[in-house]
Each structure stands twice: as structure tokens, then as C-alpha cells.
Amino acid sequence: xxxxxxxxxxxxxxxxxxxxxxxxxxxxxxxxxxxxxxxxxxxxxxxxxxxxxxxxxxxxxxxxxxxxxxxxxxxxxxxxxxxxxxxxxxxxxxxxxxxxxxxxxxxxxxxxxxxxxxxxxxxxxxxxxxxxxxxxxxxxxxxxxxxxxxxxxxxxxxxxxxxxxxxxxxxxxxxxxxxxxxxxxxxxxxxxxxxxxxxxxxxxxxxxxxxxxxxxxxxxxxxxxxxxxxxxxxxxxxxxxxxxxxxxxxxxxxxxxxxxxxxxxxxxxxxxxxxxxxxxxxxxxxxxxxxxxxxxxxxxxxxxxxxxxxxxxxxxxxxxxxxxxxxxxxxxx
Amino acid sequence: xxxxxxxxxxxxxxxxxxxxxxxxxxxxxxxxxxxxxxxxxxxxxxxxxxxxxxxxxxxxxxxxxxxxxxxxxxxxxxxxxxxxxxxxxxxxxxxxxxxxxxxxxxxxxxxxxxxxxxxxxxxxxxxxxxxxxxxxxxxxxxxxxxxxxxxxxxxxxxxxxxxxxxxxxxxxxxxxxxxxxxxxxxxxxxxxxxx
Numbered sequence: 001x002x003x004x005x006x007x008x009x010x011x012x013x014x015x016x017x018x019x020x021x022x023x024x025x026x027x028x029x030x031x032x033x034x035x036x037x038x039x040x041x042x043x044x045x046x047x048x049x050x051x052x053x054x055x056x057x058x059x060x061x062x063x064x065x066x067x068x069x070x071x072x073x074x075x076x077x078x079x080x081x082x083x084x085x086x087x088x089x090x091x092x093x094x095x096x097x098x099x100x101x102x103x104x105x106x107x108x109x110x111x112x113x114x115x116x117x118x119x120x121x122x123x124x125x126x127x128x129x130x131x132x133x134x135x136x137x138x139x140x141x142x143x144x145x146x147x148x149x150x151x152x153x154x155x156x157x158x159x160x161x162x163x164x165x166x167x168x169x170x171x172x173x174x175x176x177x178x179x180x181x182x183x184x185x186x187x188x189x190x191x192x193x194x195x196x197x198x199x200x201x202x203x204x205x206x207x208x209x210x211x212x213x214x215x216x217x218x219x220x221x222x223x224x225x226x227x228x229x230x231x232x233x234x235x236x237x238x239x240x241x242x243x244x245x246x247x248x249x250x251x252x253x254x255x256x257x258x259x260x261x262x263x264x265x266x267x268x269x270x271x272x273x274x275x276x277x278x279x280x281x282x283x284x285x286x287x288x289x290x291x292x293x294x295x296x297x298x299x300x301x302x303x304x305x306x307x308x309x310x311x312x313x314x315x316x317x318x319x320x321x322x323x324x325x326x327x328x329x330x331x332x333x
Numbered sequence: 334x335x336x337x338x339x340x341x342x343x344x345x346x347x348x349x350x351x352x353x354x355x356x357x358x359x360x361x362x363x364x365x366x367x368x369x370x371x372x373x374x375x376x377x378x379x380x381x382x383x384x385x386x387x388x389x390x391x392x393x394x395x396x397x398x399x400x401x402x403x404x405x406x407x408x409x410x411x412x413x414x415x416x417x418x419x420x421x422x423x424x425x426x427x428x429x430x431x432x433x434x435x436x437x438x439x440x441x442x443x444x445x446x447x448x449x450x451x452x453x454x455x456x457x458x459x460x461x462x463x464x465x466x467x468x469x470x471x472x473x474x475x476x477x478x479x480x481x482x483x484x485x486x487x488x489x490x491x492x493x494x495x496x497x498x499x500x501x502x503x504x505x506x507x508x509x510x511x512x513x514x515x516x517x518x519x520x521x522x523x524x525x526x527x528x
Contacts, residue, residue: 112520130504130509133507134503134505136503138500
């Protein structure tokens with residue numbers, strides 16, 4: 001068509017940011033974490049990653065066909081969901097666990113609501129929580145990381161948070177691993193899900209996303225900030241019973257959740273103020289669940305709970321229309 | 334309207350759960366197994382048929398202004414009968430269903446049929462309606478309980494289906510499993526209906 005005759009309504013300038021591009025950048029940001037997972041846990045980690053990713057893409061293609069919708073797997077969101085799900089699973093996950101997780105994430109977490117952009121909850125986290133509740137044994141069978149030692153059998157080990165929780169429950173005191181030697185947690189020498197091990201690479205990936213403007217700083221900063229404040233209060237009350245804020249930051253899925261799950265554009269608030277409320281809620285709930293809940297790790301539950309409040313937060317933090325405020329009637333037009 | 338039409342209506346066209354979404358509390362809460370679902374469905378169906386019959390019988394005597402308390406009184410009497418009979422002859426089921434047996438009193442399906450149908454029709458039609466609605470309700474509870482038991486425990490009516498190697502999806506017998514299964518079933522019903 002002749003360009004001069006092409007008429008459309010505003011906006012006329014496109015920033016060039018497409019769903020596809022955003023998904024690709026997030027996947028790039030996750031590459032270091034994927035590499036670390038494969039190096040630390042070897043081939044089982046690669047297997048889980050592959051099954052989750054391929055499973056998610058296949059489920060989405062199947063759903064699109066059944067629902068007679070245009071095929072949406074090219075936007076990259078299914079691949080990303082698959083990778084995030086894999087990073088939320090233990091490296092020793094059996095194949096059926098990973099595949100079932102992929103199906104739950106895409107079918108129940110996303111496509112049933114109408115596909116990308118309509119899901120109220122983060123699909124990867126929905127799958128993780130369903131699996132965690134349904135298969136507690138398989139979902140908490142951790143192996144200790146063994147960098148570059150493909151030949152060895154896996155050594156089973158507890159996660160730092162799990163170890164801390166059981167020690168506190170048994171003795172009422174923090175074990176030694178929760179009070180010192182935090183540098184190994186920072187580099188990732190601890191048991192956990194694929195994406196829980198190295199805080200360092202996740203932090204790098206997160207900073208890359210903020211630098212690239214894929215995510216804004218509001219959710220990560222308020223999430224981390226509220227964890228530090230909450231954990232700090234308890235730590236100051238009784239340092240023999242509650243671990244320091246640094247321990248909370250470096251262990252479990254916090255870094256993954258802060259930068260890659262809580263910041264999901266579909267399921268988090270739109271406005272800056274809303275994002276700050278969202279992040280604070282996530283941090284608060286995470287610490288409460290970790291210290292007083294039944295599960296050792298609370299990041300996924302916290303984010304899902306805050307996902308549920310997103311529409312409400314959006315509603316109350318709606319930006320005012322310019323010139324729309326009427327002082328005489330108190331804002332009512 | 335013939336008796337057969339009154340009976341058939343409750344099974345599909347105006348199915349209490351699939352079409353009207355009535356009485357969801359017991360539907361979601363007790364359908365952890367096919368047996369529980371069947372027991373709850375039959376208990377509700379019994380109360381429904383009896384209360385429909387009695388309400389229809391007294392429909393000219395009950396003053397309009399106090400009809401709801403009267404209906405509740407009639408329903409509660411039959412629920413008490415069910416509760417005592419179950420406690421005496423099906424104690425395990427009685428314990429499994431727990432608080433949800435007395436709660437049949439406030440099942441909106443039963444009160445709804447008393448108000449909308451039984452109080453305006455002769456006894457024979459009210460009984461046919463109660464039987465149909467009760468059968469439809471029991472059917473849904475049985476199906477829902479069966480699906481949840483199958484995946485949540487790997488069993489059906491207590492018999493192992495998938496063998497010992499099956500890892501039960503515990504979520505299915507927890508409350509979220511009830512919501513997810515019912516939601517998927519409703520979607521399936523709508524799909525079938527559209528065809």
C-alpha cells in the first residue's frame with residue numbers, strides 16, 4: 001500500500017519494543033544462571049531445562065490449536081516460562097515431574113485465562129507451587145552442587161533454608177551455617193533448585209535487565225529492602241534464633257524471585273507507586289513465611305499472593321488524569 | 334408438564350451444579366473421593382425429595398410471609414433423619430462427611446427447589462423434580478469425587494487403578510484441586526453444550 005494513503009489513529013511512533021524482544025532479553029539475562037546450574041549440577045540440570053522448555057512450547061502449541069487461536073509460541077513467552085520453571089525445580093527432578101510442571105504452567109497457569117497478558121498469576125510459579133504441594137518428596141530432594149564433576153554420583157543435601165528451619169525447630173538455636181560463611185552462598189555453593197544456587201549471577205542478570213530498561217528498579221529494590229528491614233528487625237531482637245538479613249538475601253529463591261518472577265509485567269502493578277507496594281508486600285510475606293511458616297522457603301508463595309492483589313493495587317494507584325482533579329467536589333467530576 | 338419432564342430437567346438442562354452452580358460448598362468440600370461424593374449426593378437427594386414432598390403437601394397451609402422458616406424447619410427435620418441414620422449404619426461415611434451433613438440444611442439447592450418449585454406444584458410433580466435434581470446433583474458429586482480420587486490417590490472407589498508406582502497428585506484431594514477440576518468440568522460442559 002502507498003504509505004501516503006495509510007491512515008491510522010495515534011500513537012504513530014513505536015518504540016520498537018516488542019514482546020519478542022523483551023522475552024529474548026530476559027532469556028539472555030538468565031543465561032549466566034543457566035550456565036551455573038549446568039556446571040554445578042551437570043547433565044540432570046540440562047535434562048530438566050530441556051524437558052521444561054520443550055514441554056512448555058509443545059503445550060502452548062497444543063492449546064492454541066485446541067482453542068483455535070493463532071499460534072503464539074513465537075513470542076518467546078513459553079520458552080521463558082519453561083526456563084523459569086526449570087530454575088524452580090530441584091536438579092534431581094524426574095522427567096514426569098518437569099513435564100507435568102510444564103503442562104500445569106502453560107495450560108492452567110496461562111492458556112486457560114486466554115494466553116499471554118491475561119494470566120493473573122505467574123505461570124512458572126503456579127506450576128512450582130502445585131508441584132511442591134503435590135509431590136513434597138520429589139520437590140525437596142536436593143543434591144549438593146559438584147562443579148564440573150560429571151562422573152560422580154549425586155550427594156544429597158539440605159538447602160540452607162531447610163537446614164536452618166529444622167535446626168531452629170529442634171534446638172531453638174541457629175546452626176553455624178546460618179551465621180557465617182556467607183560467601184559460599186553468594187557464589188552458589190549450596191543445595192537448591194537450579195536457579196537458587198548462585199546469587200551472584202542472578203544479581204548480574206537482574207542488573208542487566210534494569211540497565212536495559214526491561215524491568216524498572218521499583219519492585220527489586222522494595223522487595224529486597226523490605227526483606228532486609230523485616231529480617232533485620234527479627235535479627236536484632238534475637239540473633240541466636242533469627243538469621244541475619246544477608247543470609248535471607250543470599251539463600252533460597254530470593255534473587256530469582258526478585259528479578260525474574262516478581263517483575264513479570266503481566267502479573268505485577270503498572271504504576272511506580274503500585275510496584276513499590278507490591279515489592280514491599282512480597283518481601284514482608286517472604287520473611288514471615290520463612291521464619292514462621294510451615295515451608296522453609298516463602299518467595300514463591302509471597303509472589304503468588306501479591307499477584308492476587310495486583311488488580312487492587314493498580315486500581316488504587318491509578319495515575320490521575322491531567323487536570324482531572326476537581327477541588328470543590330474532592331476529586332469527583 | 335409431565336412427570337418425566339420434571340424429572341429430566343434436573344439431570345442435564347437445569348443441573349444444579351453444572352448449570353445453576355448451586356450448592357457448591359458440599360460439591361467442593363466433600364468430593365475427595367467417589368464414595369464421599371456418592372454418599373453426600375444421596376444424602377442430599379433424600380432430603381431434597383422428602384422436603385419437596387412435604388412442602389408441596391402443605392403448600393396451601395403455609396402462610397407466604399413465614400414460608401422460608403417453614404421450609405427450613407421441614408428441611409432440617411429430614412437432615413436430622415439422615416444424620417442419625419448415617420451415624421447408625423454408615424459411621425465411617427458419617428465421619429468423613431463431618432460438618433457437611435448438618436450443613437445440608439443450608440444447601441441453597443434444596444431451599445431453592447422448595448421455594449421455586451415444590452411450593453407451587455402438586456406432590457407428585459414435586460417428588461419427580463426432587464428425584465431429578467437429586468440425581469443430577471449426585472451424579473456431579475460422584476464424577477467430581479471420582480476424578481479427584483483417581484488422580485489424587487490413584488484409586489477409584491478404593492481400588493488401586495494406576496498400580497503402586499503411581500505418584501498421587503496430592504493437590505487434587507486438597508481444596509484447590511476441587512476448584513480446578515470443577516472449573517475444567519464446567520468448561521467441558523460448555524463445550525459439549527455449544528456443539
